[in-house]
Amino acid sequence: xxxxxxxxxxxxxxxxxxxxxxxxxxxxxxxxxxxxxxxxxxxxxxxxxxxxxxxxxxxxxxxxxxxxxxxxxxxxxxxxxxxxxxxxxxxxxxxxxxxxxxxxxxxxxxxxxxxxxxxxxxxxxxxxxxxxxxxxxxxxxxxxxxxxxxxxxxxxxxxxxxxxxxxxxxxxxxxxxxxxxxxxxxxxxxxxxxxxxxxxxxxxxxxxxxxxxxxxxxxxxxxxxxxxxxxxxxxxxxxxxxxxxxxxxxxxxxxxxxxxxxxxxxxxxxxxxxxxxxxxxxxxxxxxxxxxxxxxxxxxxxxxxxxxxxxxxxxxxxxxxxxxxxxxxxxxxxxxxxxxxxxxxxxxxxxxxxxxxxxxxxxxxxxxxxxxxxxxxxxxxxxxxxxxxxxxxxxxxxxxxxxxxxxxxxxxxxx
Amino acid sequence: xxxxxxxxxxxxxxxxxxxxxxxxxxxxxxxxxxxxxxxxxxxxxxxxxxxxxxxxxxxxxxxxxxxxxxxxxxxxxxxxxx
Numbered sequence: 001x002x003x004x005x006x007x008x009x010x011x012x013x014x015x016x017x018x019x020x021x022x023x024x025x026x027x028x029x030x031x032x033x034x035x036x037x038x039x040x041x042x043x044x045x046x047x048x049x050x051x052x053x054x055x056x057x058x059x060x061x062x063x064x065x066x067x068x069x070x071x072x073x074x075x076x077x078x079x080x081x082x083x084x085x086x087x088x089x090x091x092x093x094x095x096x097x098x099x100x101x102x103x104x105x106x107x108x109x110x111x112x113x114x115x116x117x118x119x120x121x122x123x124x125x126x127x128x129x130x131x132x133x134x135x136x137x138x139x140x141x142x143x144x145x146x147x148x149x150x151x152x153x154x155x156x157x158x159x160x161x162x163x164x165x166x167x168x169x170x171x172x173x174x175x176x177x178x179x180x181x182x183x184x185x186x187x188x189x190x191x192x193x194x195x196x197x198x199x200x201x202x203x204x205x206x207x208x209x210x211x212x213x214x215x216x217x218x219x220x221x222x223x224x225x226x227x228x229x230x231x232x233x234x235x236x237x238x239x240x241x242x243x244x245x246x247x248x249x250x251x252x253x254x255x256x257x258x259x260x261x262x263x264x265x266x267x268x269x270x271x272x273x274x275x276x277x278x279x280x281x282x283x284x285x286x287x288x289x290x291x292x293x294x295x296x297x298x299x300x301x302x303x304x305x306x307x308x309x310x311x312x313x314x315x316x317x318x319x320x321x322x323x324x325x326x327x328x329x330x331x332x333x334x335x336x337x338x339x340x341x342x343x344x345x346x347x348x349x350x351x352x353x354x355x356x357x358x359x360x361x362x363x364x365x366x367x368x369x370x371x372x373x374x375x376x377x378x379x380x381x382x383x384x385x386x387x388x389x390x391x392x393x394x395x396x397x398x399x400x401x402x403x404x405x406x407x408x409x410x411x412x413x414x415x
Numbered sequence: 416x417x418x419x420x421x422x423x424x425x426x427x428x429x430x431x432x433x434x435x436x437x438x439x440x441x442x443x444x445x446x447x448x449x450x451x452x453x454x455x456x457x458x459x460x461x462x463x464x465x466x467x468x469x470x471x472x473x474x475x476x477x478x479x480x481x482x483x484x485x486x487x488x489x490x491x492x493x494x495x496x497x
Contacts, residue, residue, distance in 0.1 A: 140456055147455050159456045161433055367450030 022344065028356075033064035034253060036379040040356060051356040052384050052391075054374045057249035059222050059331055060293075060303045061379030067296065068252055068289045075288030083281040087114070088270075091281030099287050102294045103258055107220070107245070108228060108237045111266040114287075116279045118217050118246035118257030119145040124273030125213070125244060125259050126153035126182075133179035137171050139163065139196070141189050143215055150184070162189075165200050172208035180211060182242075187216035187230030188223060191365050191373065193332030195223070198234035213242040217257075218332060221250030222304040222378075227297055241265065247286070252293045256282040307331055307378040310385065314376045317389040322402035324409065331376040334360075335392075336369075338406060339413035343370040346395050353391035368415035416442055420489045426463050427485065431456065442485040454479050464488060470495040 018024050028042035034056060039048040062068050075095065085091035096114060103112040115121040122145040126136060134155040138146060141162045150157050156178065160168040168183065175181055183205055185196045198214065205212045216229040224232025231240045242265055247256035259269050269276060297304070311331040318325045324336040337343045343359030350357050350372075361370035376385070396402045401409060416424070420442050428440055431452050438451065446452040452460065461477050464470070472495060481491055 138455075140453070157455075157458050158462075159459065161431075164433075362450065366453075 022341065034058055035061070035064050036377060036381070036384050038356065040351075042351070049351075049354070051351065051354050052380075052388050053356050054376070054388055055357050056253075056375060056377065057218070058253050058377050058379060059250040059307055059375070060297075061377050062251065062293055062296075063253035064379075065252075065296075068292050071292035072254075072285040072289035076285040079284035079288070081285075082283050085281060086278060087276060087281045093284055093287070095284055095287045095291065096281065099291050099294075100258070102291060103260060106228060106294050106298065107243055107260050108231070109240075109243060109260040110263040112258050112260040113266050113269050113273075113276060114282055115257045115259065115273070115276055116282060117248065117255060118215065118244055119148075120275035120279060121244040121257040121259045121273075122146045122149040122215065123152060124149070124275040125242065125269060126150050126155065127274070128269045128272035129242075129265055130155040130180060130182060132156075134182065135175040135178040135180075136182050136184055137168065137175065137210075138184040139186065139189075141192065142184060142186050143190060143217070146184060146186075146215060155182075163194070163197055165197060165204065168201070169204055169208070172204060172210055176208070181209065182211045182213055184213045185215070186218070187214045187220075188218040188330045188332065190218050190332065191334065191360065191371075192326050193218075193328040193330045193334055193373075194326070195219075195230055195233065195329060198230055198236050198240070202234075202236045202239045211241040212239075213244065213261075214240050215244045217244070217246040217249055218330065220245040221293075221297060222307050223330065226301055227304040247282075247290045247293075252286075252289045254286040254289060256286055256290065303378040307376065310376045310378065310380050310382075313382065314374065314380075314385050314388070317385060318374075318392065321389060321393050321396065322404075323392065323396060324401075324405055326371075333374045333376065335372045335374060336406065336409070337372065337401065337413070338368055338370055338409050338415045340370040342399065342401070342409075342413045343372055346399055346401075347372055349395045349398065350391055353394055355388050355391040368410070370415075417489075419492060420485050422467065423464065423488050423492075424485045427452070427460070430459060430463070440485075442489075444485070445483050446485075447479045447483045449483075452482075457482055460488070464492050468492055468496050 028040050031039040031041055031048045037050055038053050039050050041048045083091040100112040100114055126149045130153055132154045135158060136150050136155050137158045139162055140159045158171050160171050183201055188195055201212055219230045221227050223230050231237050242261040244259055259266060315333050326334045340361035343361055347357050347359040357372050357374055360373050481487055
């Protein structure tokens with residue numbers, strides 16, 4: 001038998017090594033709808049505990065929004081449960097095309113193609129569009145799915161220091177001998193919450209003959225005055241060649257992603273992108289929910305406005321309490337602790353105090369950059385954030401981290 | 416430190432150390448296992464030494480372990496420059 005005792009033992013030992021390093025990931029069971037307050041069973045088997053959720057990508061509170069749930073219900077009845085096909089065989093309903101057209105209008109691009117997820121969009125877009133004569137130049141803090149997607153592509157790969165425009169320009173000059181140059185960045189960086197300098201990136205792209213791809217997964221729906229994304233926020237609507245984004249965060253949080261942008265590039269993805277060609281179509285109920293999301297977002301900016309107010313308020317509470325918070329203007333507010341164990345210990349204690357957050361450390365963030373990433377939602381009311389900060393202050397006092405900056409925290413706890 | 420190592424070290428500092436990063440980097444500082452250079456960004460380092468010294472290092476040789484220190488990279492470069 002191939003899977004014999006020795007084989008099994010090797011895998012058991014590997015898991016033990018992960019556990020011993022304190023890196024074992026464990027899921028917490030949520031008993032109910034995703035939202036600002038959730039009932040969480042953790043550790044498994046313990047009675048559910050009601051906690052404030054400060055770690056979801058549910059930026060606009062759409063994950064459990066009644067109108068979206070109703071739209072998905074109606075589609076479930078009218079259009080069935082699944083497609084049992086990839087898109088190009090018999091997996092495309094008119095609903096899929098409707099959503100693609102609505103996303104095209106919402107994002108201000110020429111065309112859009114849905115993928116099973118944004119991870120799949122990033123896995124497919126580079127290989128479909130670029131080859132050996134080209135170079136992909138990525139910000140060093142782009143999402144892991146972009147790194148994986150780039151590795152599947154034959155184009156030369158290069159990186160530039162995070163948001164360092166001089167370094168990016170140096171790379172663009174260095175690669176002038178290539179056929180196409182593609183600059184790749186996140187719109188809002190998922191771990192730091194800072195916003196890409198898209199206006200400067202577009203100017204450099206124009207000056208040095210490059211295309212631009214933005215992964216706007218942590219921005220679509222709420223960044224910019226009408227929530228169109230980072231390109232709206234930075235005043236470069238219509239100037240981004242490729243946008244990848246997700247339906248799995250602000251736009252309802254279910255599943256699905258897309259490549260949007262220049263119509264020829266999108267069409268070539270339809271012909272060649274392997275995750276589009278070889279993976280199932282997004283379920284009709286999810287598509288109908290996302291269409292409703294875009295209807296709501298186009299009709300009113302009230303939720304993205306509330307999210308913006310909440311983010312400003314939460315950031316102010318943390319800073320005033322004396323936490324070391326990364327600067328930024330997004331609903332991602334990282335509380336910097338630098339030490340992995342400290343981040344884990346504080347997250348565990350915060351859960352005991354009724355606040356659900358997670359400690360992030362290497363390899364999810366660079367070594368010595370451990371943190372608790374907090375994420376604000378339009379589903380939060382002021383009292384949620386007020387209760388959240390009470391818990392943060394209590395736990396912060398316990399570990400004596402308040403009022404300490406990077407050097408003091410590293411001195412006290414190590415990095 | 417010899418000229419080869421100094422050239423590689425200068426490139427590492429210029430290419431990978433962010434503004435405000437106070438980490439000291441020397442010829443034996445672990446670059447990849449130390450979290451200064453990630454494997455994603457390592458490609459530009461390989462390309463730099465290949466262009467600078469007119470060599471081609473096979474991908475199988477350009478491992479994160481071989482590129483982990485300036486010392487190690489210099490050793491690899493010397494092997495291919497003869």
